[in-house]
């Protein structure tokens with residue numbers, strides 16, 4: 001297990017996609033960050049949601065579907081090790097990646113940009129956990145349904161844009177049609193961004209939105225497990 | 232001792248019967264061949280034996296164990312090279328060997344395997360950058376890294392150039408010499424003839440014969456030909472000799488067709504009557520002839 005984790009970690013660092021997941025949100029933050037006001041509660045939650053969305057929708061499903069496509073899971077099932085271990089290790093590493101991406105954003109925003117950071121940790125951590133769980137569930141479902149790595153990649157990218165739009169990551173929600181913004185709030189990514197924003201505004205995230213993310217995480221994960229094929 | 236025992240194995244996919252009562256057993260220390268054209272269920276058979284696929288019927292014992300029920304114990308003692316698998320593009324050769332070694336209780340030292348399989352100078356190369364032959368050797372090394380008692384190799388020389396095939400064959404013989412039982416799946420006659428102690432010939436989901444390669448060739452009673460050119464002396468009557476079924480003559484060229492060991496009778500007859508011939512050629516019967524005799528079709532698609 002240790003060796004598997006080390007090797008998978010090395011492979012992840014050699015994956016250009018992993019670098020992009022770290023750099024794209026940071027880039028967005030830098031580009032827009034110079035013009036934001038110190039008390040801003042919009043930009044940083046957006047960047048965080050983008051980071052988690054990229055890992056969950058793009059990197060996670062592509063990696064997993066590629067492993068199945070290349071027969072790596074099958075090859076593993078001929079050894080004493082269960083192939084499920086590989087999926088668990090991948091899931092954990094992707095989670096760590098999402099954490100690093102977010103930490104990078106917070107540190108950069110907090111120091112260089114002097115952005116506002118929430119003082120209460122618990123609501124933020126809970127929101128991060130549920131939002132990430134919901135996004136990863138979607139990623140797992142893509143991995144389960146996509147016939148190969150390229151398809152998973154395609155589906156991930158295709159899903160990312162409408163989801164990011166609905167979540168208010170392409171333009172601020174107050175510039176979106178009201179009804180679209182309302183609907184968007186109940187998409188996995190939208191609930192995540194809105195909850196983060198609530199945290200940033202100093203309040204507690206709405207229990208309804210937290211519940212929405214939890215339900216997404218559970219229901220979609222179950223669907224992913226049901227549709228998952230080892231080969 | 233039988234290392235693998237397969238009895239009446241059956242497998243269907245939807246309305247396609249892939250395995251229709253396959254039985255064979257492989258003995259300890261031999262290279263056991265599974266030969267047949269593409270699509271006859273060879274891979275399905277070995278993947279059932281490896282415990283990767285569930286058969287619909289029949290029984291399988293590997294080292295006396297059930298590959299599904301005693302999953303872990305079986306996997307600890309077998310090594311597998313699958314027909315269609317890859318590794319991650321970016322994994323380095325040594326990392327793959329080191330990783331797979333860590334899966335087993337008593338692995339071999341992967342550094343030795345690196346040397347044996349000629350991969351020492353590719354130690355730090357990434358999988359995606361290896362040539363076909365190097366990838367194939369890495370797969371075999373990975374199949375051996377757990378120090379298995381049985382190794383399954385499925386189409387191991389597909390896509391290799393003749394030189395690389397020869398090298399691989401020599402290495403497989405060394406694997407046998409080290410006491411590992413090898414199950415070799417192939418659709419190449421020459422490979423099976425060169426390597427296998429015994430062969431199960433597959434045709435359309437059935438085993439049509441099990442024997443040594445030489446035994447298979449001897450067992451067939453197919454017609455074959457001998458040819459020669461008359462140099463001196465008058466042609467003698469050959470048609471009545473035992474086994475001869477036909478004689479044709481075009482100028483000085485003579486072609487004799489027959490069954491069994493008719494060629495010996497023909498050369499003796501020629502010698503007795505002082506007929507001098509040159510360019511004497513007796514068609515060698517091959518495993519492919521045996522295959523045609525057994526199944527009514529050729530294994531070699533170029534024929």
Ligand SMILES: Nc1ncnc2c1ncn2[C@@H]1O[C@H](COP(=O)(O)OP(=O)(O)O)[C@@H](O)[C@H]1O
Pocket residue numbers: 244249267268269270271272273274275276
């Ligand atoms: N998972 C599967 N689903 C449906 N058909 C399959 C599957 N695996 C193999 N087959 C079919 O079973 C037949 C035998 O395949 P295989 O065992 O791979 O043959 P071989 O290894 O001798 O070439 C082929 O017709 C193949 O299409």
Ligand SMILES: [Mg+2]
Pocket residue numbers: 270273274275314385386
């Ligand atoms: Mg095959």
